[in-house]
Amino acid sequence: MSDRQPLFRTINLTKLYSDGNVTALVDANLEIPQGQFVAIMGPSGSGKSTLLNLLGALDRPSSGEVFFQGHSLSKMRDLDQFRACQLGFVFQSFYLLPTLTAAENVQVPMFEAGLRAAERVRRATELLELVGLSHRAGHLPRQLSVGERQRVAIARALANRPPVLLADEPTGNLDSQNTAQVLALFEELHRRQQLTIILVTHSSEVAERAERIIRLRDGRVIADGGGQPG
Amino acid sequence: MHFGTLIVKNLLRRPVRSLLTATGVALAVGAVIALLGMARGFEDSLLQVLQGHGVDIVVTRAGKTDRMTSVLDQRWERLIANIDGVERVAGALMDVVDFRDANLIGVFIQGWPTDSFLLAQLPLRSGRPLRPDDRQCVLLGSKLAEILQKTTGDMVEIEMQPFRVVGVYESYNLYENRSAIMPLEEFQRLMDRQGQVMAFHVMVHQAHHKSSLVEAVCRRIESLTDEHGRRLPLEARPAYDYVKSTLQIRQVQAMAWVTSVIAMVIGAVGMLNTMIMSVFERTHEIGILRAIGWRKGRIVRMILGESLLLCLVGATLGAIVAVAGVYWLSTLPAVAGLIQGQISPVVIGQGYAIAVLVGLAGGLYPAWRGARLSPTEAIRHE
Numbered sequence: 001m002s003d004r005q006p007l008f009r010t011i012n013l014t015k016l017y018s019d020g021n022v023t024a025l026v027d028a029n030l031e032i033p034q035g036q037f038v039a040i041m042g043p044s045g046s047g048k049s050t051l052l053n054l055l056g057a058l059d060r061p062s063s064g065e066v067f068f069q070g071h072s073l074s075k076m077r078d079l080d081q082f083r084a085c086q087l088g089f090v091f092q093s094f095y096l097l098p099t100l101t102a103a104e105n106v107q108v109p110m111f112e113a114g115l116r117a118a119e120r121v122r123r124a125t126e127l128l129e130l131v132g133l134s135h136r137a138g139h140l141p142r143q144l145s146v147g148e149r150q151r152v153a154i155a156r157a158l159a160n161r162p163p164v165l166l167a168d169e170p171t172g173n174l175d176s177q178n179t180a181q182v183l184a185l186f187e188e189l190h191r192r193q194q195l196t197i198i199l200v201t202h203s204s205e206v207a208e209r210a211e212r213i214i215r216l217r218d219g220r221v222i223a224d225g226g227g228q229p230g
Numbered sequence: 231m232h233f234g235t236l237i238v239k240n241l242l243r244r245p246v247r248s249l250l251t252a253t254g255v256a257l258a259v260g261a262v263i264a265l266l267g268m269a270r271g272f273e274d275s276l277l278q279v280l281q282g283h284g285v286d287i288v289v290t291r292a293g294k295t296d297r298m299t300s301v302l303d304q305r306w307e308r309l310i311a312n313i314d315g316v317e318r319v320a321g322a323l324m325d326v327v328d329f330r331d332a333n334l335i336g337v338f339i340q341g342w343p344t345d346s347f348l349l350a351q352l353p354l355r356s357g358r359p360l361r362p363d364d365r366q367c368v369l370l371g372s373k374l375a376e377i378l379q380k381t382t383g384d385m386v387e388i389e390m391q392p393f394r395v396v397g398v399y400e401s402y403n404l405y406e407n408r409s410a411i412m413p414l415e416e417f418q419r420l421m422d423r424q425g426q427v428m429a430f431h432v433m434v435h436q437a438h439h440k441s442s443l444v445e446a447v448c449r450r451i452e453s454l455t456d457e458h459g460r461r462l463p464l465e466a467r468p469a470y471d472y473v474k475s476t477l478q479i480r481q482v483q484a485m486a487w488v489t490s491v492i493a494m495v496i497g498a499v500g501m502l503n504t505m506i507m508s509v510f511e512r513t514h515e516i517g518i519l520r521a522i523g524w525r526k527g528r529i530v531r532m533i534l535g536e537s538l539l540l541c542l543v544g545a546t547l548g549a550i551v552a553v554a555g556v557y558w559l560s561t562l563p564a565v566a567g568l569i570q571g572q573i574s575p576v577v578i579g580q581g582y583a584i585a586v587l588v589g590l591a592g593g594l595y596p597a598w599r600g601a602r603l604s605p606t607e608a609i610r611h612e
């Protein structure tokens with residue numbers, strides 16, 4: 001596999017919802033190189049989440065294809081394994097398990113990676129340190145601030161050391177101070193670990209932090225801010 | 231964190247609901263263990279009585295489902311005694327009487343010939359064995375003597391006739407200790423059943439392959455004929471089969487099972503309800519778990535693990551209550567000697583097996599529902 005192979009490539013990616021005949025995404029042709037920090041912007045209902053879900057193999061396209069490192073997702077046999085090991089997801093609502101501590105929540109995805117218990121604990125400690133929450137490892141989600149919860153969710157997304165982070169409005173529920181913290185964390189992950197980040201946002205302030213902005217309207221890509229890899 | 235920890239923590243999220251569901255299972259499993267345990271205790275007891283006396287085969291009248299109605303001609307004993315392989319044979323008449331004054335019902339009285347080999351294995355606590363010339367005499371089991379407050383030398387009234395207690399025996403079997411034994415002829419006279427017995431007890435020769443000898447002797451007994459060449463109406467069964475096929479035991483077993491099945495269905499429905507609610511409440515959460523890469527199989531394992539764990543906790547509670555309850559019952563005077571205090575480990579094992587079935591029955595459908603949840607739906611409905 002060559003280095004120039006993009007991480008994601010979509011060809012005529014289209015998603016129709018049969019109920020109500022909604023065209024959520026039309027003919028999207030995109031290339032996202034390894035290590036890029038991309039923002040996806042657009043008004044509500046423009047297809048941002050749809051695009052992200054198709055990239056993340058959470059949904060199947062109506063037509064067109066998604067390639068990950070040159071492999072077609074539609075031909076991939078084990079999409080669960082793909083999601084578990086290659087992708088990290090962050091959502092607007094964090095969906096931490098309420099009865100698990102921060103450290104335990106971070107370990108949840110690791111069950112699918114076949115790690116031993118001791119390794120799971122070690123990694124969770126490391127990841128919480130990375131997001132600056134070592135001192136909160138034993139706290140339950142309800143004992144954490146909203147911003148801290150999102151950082152735990154980011155640590156969880158990184159549990160199996162994926163090359164990509166897919167984030168759907170990760171700052172949608174955060175105030176400006178927490179938003180700044182989360183964005184700083186994304187930038188650091190991107191810079192230090194060459195993590196590819198694909199971030200959906202409403203806010204142009206947030207989007208400006210990315211290297212590239214893809215704008216959607218009515219399911220179509222109307223602008224693509226270019227950007228250079230690395 | 232281990233996967234099991236996650237399962238435990240999920241259950242602790244709603245401790246009251248989990249406890250109530252486990253209690254439902256505990257009731258079901260407790261009922262199963264208590265009822266089957268008592269039924270089995272009854273069966274074991276009867277088998278123990280026969281084996282304790284060295285009885286290998288019991289012969290009753292063919293075609294009688296209820297052995298209490300079996301009537302045999304006492305003279306056939308001689309024919310059986312002559313069969314190849316038979317060591318000893320003894321007729322027996324049995325009936326159930328009440329001791330109204332002592333408020334005691336359902337006491338077994340055995341009429342045995344005074345030379346019956348069954349009497350040889352009966353340890354006396356006091357008094358003497360029965361003799362051929364004994365009239366109006368009886369041996370009391372130790373428990374019966376205790377309840378009636380009688381001892382050797384006292385008089386007891388049986389079927390409105392006075393009997394002298396010539397001895398008190400103490401067998402290791404509770405059931406037998408609650409009965410009384412008198413000479414066969416005396417009992418036949420008392421019951422107006424001269425010349426009749428209910429069963430013949432047979433001991434076969436010592437042999438290497440005893441069970442095949444027992445089978446062979448059974449066949450020989452069943453093919454006995456009278457002087458006209460007609461088959462005698464005899465049914466011969468090995469002691470174990472005899473006990474298993476006893477009508478009363480089968481009735482108790484059937485009742486125990488019917489009650490148990492009802493309890494199980496109720497337990498399973500409770501479990502199903504709890505798990506469906508629990509999956510429904512966690513729609514988002516399960517969808518997210520799928521999104522972050524959990525396979526359907528792991529969702530199934532999580533939900534089934536929860537329902538099985540609830541069932542095992544319930545089964546343990548139920549088993550403890552059942553074992554303690556049956557022990558307590560066995561100490562009550564009214565049923566003394568009828569219920570064995572101990573429950574066989576096999577029955578407790580059956581209780582746990584049933585708990586696992588309840589767990590699967592109550593957990594599979596919710597687990598399947600959970601596994602089918604779509605991650606995109608879960609995220610959309612935030």
Ligand SMILES: Nc1ncnc2c1ncn2[C@@H]1O[C@H](COP(=O)(O)OP(=O)(O)OP(=O)(O)O)[C@@H](O)[C@H]1O
Binds near residue numbers: 017044048
């Ligand atoms: N499961 C579905 N069934 C029917 N229509 C859907 C479904 N999911 C999305 N849509 C429609 O597809 C279109 C694109 O939706 P999508 O969620 O991608 O928008 P979005 O850009 O993420 O919007 P928002 O900013 O509000 O999250 C919308 O019109 C939406 O109503």
Ligand SMILES: [Mg+2]
Binds near residue numbers: 048049050168
């Ligand atoms: Mg969206």
